[in-house]
Amino acid sequence: MFKMKNLTEKSSDYLYFLFRIIIGILFLLHGIQKIPGISSGKIQLISLIGFAALIELITGICLILGLFARFVALIAAIEMVVAYYLAHFKPEKIINPLLNNGEPAVLFFAAFLIIIAYGSRKWSIDSLMKK
Numbered sequence: 378m379f380k381m382k383n384l385t386e387k388s389s390d391y392l393y394f395l396f397r398i399i400i401g402i403l404f405l406l407h408g409i410q411k412i413p414g415i416s417s418g419k420i421q422l423i424s425l426i427g428f429a430a431l432i433e434l435i436t437g438i439c440l441i442l443g444l445f446a447r448f449v450a451l452i453a454a455i456e457m458v459v460a461y462y463l464a465h466f467k468p469e470k471i472i473n474p475l476l477n478n479g480e481p482a483v484l485f486f487a488a489f490l491i492i493i494a495y496g497s498r499k500w501s502i503d504s505l506m507k508k
Contacts, residue, residue: 392501397440397497400488404453405437406483425463432456440492443501447493454489457482 385392410433411430433456439445465479466472475481 379449387462401437401440404433408433443497443503446497450492454486458488
């Protein structure tokens, strides 16, 4: 008889690895998309967007490699709260993230909470450094 629990227990390391890599790639892409504005001089690195791009690039790379995952996920989670508040949370208008385009910030925040809880786990530089 097929039991979902058996399947998930056997594959949890693979699934979490895939989760960490996907979140890392997506967050890295968010940082990369901000680079054209930085390189053209329209957005200065000292600005909030430049700072956000730097956080997203570093976090994405660290998550892909499994390096300092808990720490960078904490920084990125804080960034997502700030981003949601500054760019999407408009109490006088709409606070629903599906309607104010804040859904990615909320989803990334939730993903970073999971990474803060579980760290890099297997197949990471962090696990190699522990050995």
